Amino acid sequence: MVMKQVGIAALKSHLSEHLRAVQRGESISVLDRRTPIAEIVPVRGRELLSIRYPAPDAPPLNRVPLPKFPKLNLDILDLLLEERQDYR
Numbered sequence: 001m002v003m004k005q006v007g008i009a010a011l012k013s014h015l016s017e018h019l020r021a022v023q024r025g026e027s028i029s030v031l032d033r034r035t036p037i038a039e040i041v042p043v044r045g046r047e048l049l050s051i052r053y054p055a056p057d058a059p060p061l062n063r064v065p066l067p068k069f070p071k072l073n074l075d076i077l078d079l080l081l082e083e084r085q086d087y088r
């Protein structure tokens with residue numbers, strides 16, 4: 001099956017129509033001046049997600065103790081700047 005290709009402007013002006021096509025199982029490749037930049041694909045495996053409720057005898061969440069954070073000699077600002085340098 002060939003993936004449908006749509007430019008950004010066409011996607012914006014007919015978004016609902018394209019999302020209905022994706023909901024039906026089609027995949028769409030989004031193009032920016034003939035260059036593929038993204039894919040919109042149907043959600044798969046939705047049945048794998050389930051909500052688990054706490055056991056009846058479990059304490060309320062605001063009473064659950066949080067783990068102690070380790071004491072580290074790190075400067076958060078230095079870590080943030082280092083991470084941002086990787087993207088430049």
